[in-house]
Amino acid sequence: MTADQTVSPLTADHIQLALGQFLEERVKTTVAMQQDLFKSGLVSSMFAMELVVHLEDEYGIAIVGPDLKLDSFRTIEAMTELVLRLSAVKADNDG
Amino acid sequence: MGTDYTAHRLAVIGAGVMGTNISTLALGHGVPVTLVDLDEAVLAQARSTIRQKLRHAQLMGALPDRPQGELTTSTSMADIADATSVVEAVVEIAETKYKVLAEASSVVRPGTTLISNTSCISIDEMAAHVERPEELVGTHFMNPSYMIKMVEVIRGSATSDAVLASVTELLAVLGRESLVINDSTGFVINRLLHPLINTAAMLVQEGVASVEVVDGLLEGCLGHSTGPLRTGDLIGLDNLVDSLNVLYERRGDESCKPCDLLLEKVREGHHGRKTGRGFYDYGKVAS
Numbered sequence: 315m316t317a318d319q320t321v322s323p324l325t326a327d328h329i330q331l332a333l334g335q336f337l338e339e340r341v342k343t344t345v346a347m348q349q350d351l352f353k354s355g356l357v358s359s360m361f362a363m364e365l366v367v368h369l370e371d372e373y374g375i376a377i378v379g380p381d382l383k384l385d386s387f388r389t390i391e392a393m394t395e396l397v398l399r400l401s402a403v404k405a406d407n408d409g
Numbered sequence: 410m411g412t413d414y415t416a417h418r419l420a421v422i423g424a425g426v427m428g429t430n431i432s433t434l435a436l437g438h439g440v441p442v443t444l445v446d447l448d449e450a451v452l453a454q455a456r457s458t459i460r461q462k463l464r465h466a467q468l469m470g471a472l473p474d475r476p477q478g479e480l481t482t483s484t485s486m487a488d489i490a491d492a493t494s495v496v497e498a499v500v501e502i503a504e505t506k507y508k509v510l511a512e513a514s515s516v517v518r519p520g521t522t523l524i525s526n527t528s529c530i531s532i533d534e535m536a537a538h539v540e541r542p543e544e545l546v547g548t549h550f551m552n553p554s555y556m557i558k559m560v561e562v563i564r565g566s567a568t569s570d571a572v573l574a575s576v577t578e579l580l581a582v583l584g585r586e587s588l589v590i591n592d593s594t595g596f597v598i599n600r601l602l603h604p605l606i607n608t609a610a611m612l613v614q615e616g617v618a619s620v621e622v623v624d625g626l627l628e629g630c631l632g633h634s635t636g637p638l639r640t641g642d643l644i645g646l647d648n649l650v651d652s653l654n655v656l657y658e659r660r661g662d663e664s665c666k667p668c669d670l671l672l673e674k675v676r677e678g679h680h681g682r683k684t685g686r687g688f689y690d691y692g693k694v695a696s
Contacts, residue, residue: 359556360682363465382467 328395347390375400414439414582420492423499424455430554431460438583439475444482452482466555475652494522501651507538514539522575528599529655532565532592542567545577559597562587594659604664609637614670620688638688642681646674
């Protein structure tokens with residue numbers, strides 16, 4: 315993430331694009347927005363934990379409690395919703 | 410001890426892959442754990458690993474709705490004295506296991522269930538080194554232990570009925586199922602699995618097929634959920650070689666003589682998922 319992106323408001327489009335690129339690099343195939351990563355066998359349960367760590371590191375959020383469940387990471391769409399929601403909570407707390 | 414999780418206090422000796430796996434499983438099921446290792450740096454890494462594994466277990470919905478147990482780490486074997494059960498999970502090297510089990514059995518009270526988490530070494534062989542052989546029983550947890558429900562339980566020829574019942578109860582508290590077998594070097598799982606992985610590596614070494622093709626065939630044709638080489642990476646190729654050596658030396662089974670490709674990967678430090686690279690490249694290691 316560049317300095318410009320860091321200060322830009324986080325949008326669903328940015329997150330979806332970045333996640334799509336990250337997944338494409340890791341699983342060597344293009345992933346559709348609503349494609350179920352686990353049901354389609356694209357990724358393992360171990361990789362699910364890498365997704366948790368990646369989102370936390372990339373967006374400075376903490377994924378804990380009821381959000382720490384597989385359904386939060388099934389699709390790019392679900393992960394985008396999670397990042398936007400937790401980022402908003404973080405901004406409220408920081409502000 | 411029974412099936413009340415609050416009545417159990419587990420000590421785990423050895424803070425490697427299986428020690429942290431078993432600790433995670435117990436903590437996630439509300440059982441307090443004292444984790445012992447020789448090296449404070451290893452324990453510091455283990456605390457971090459266990460935090461990650463607990464998160465992974467929660468992510469996968471593998472934990473019950475209970476408060477997590479408390480983790481204590483120590484470099485002193487004396488701290489296992491109050492445990493109700495002790496699991497030895499050190500490297501698969503017979504002399505190391507003998508030494509650790511002898512020391513543990515001299516520290517704990519009579520009546521404490523002494524468990525060797527071993528993948529190959531015979532329980533009877535280890536029983537010769539403990540104070541009360543009837544209190545020693547074997548378990549062979551899979552990796553990750555908090556995800557795989559079944560545990561191979563090994564009854565030594567001296568293991569008492571009470572200790573066998575006690576380990577089965579402990580496993581039930583930890584949400585595991587157990588199948589009990591009689592003692593035999595390599596037990597059931599690894600007498601079948603280890604020669605398979607070794608042969609799979611040999612096929613790659615000989616250029617018969619690539620890593621992906623060998624695994625793909627076992628997965629696609631035989632319905633294995635994970636191919637043998639990816640399974641080897643998950644076990645840890647260094648641990649796999651140790652276990653193959655045990656099987657080869659004790660059983661004389663040529664199919665268990667570690668092949669050159671496996672030995673080369675171990676020499677180069679490519680031990681599988683835990684180091685980020687083995688037969689496959691895992692990139693950033695998450696846990």
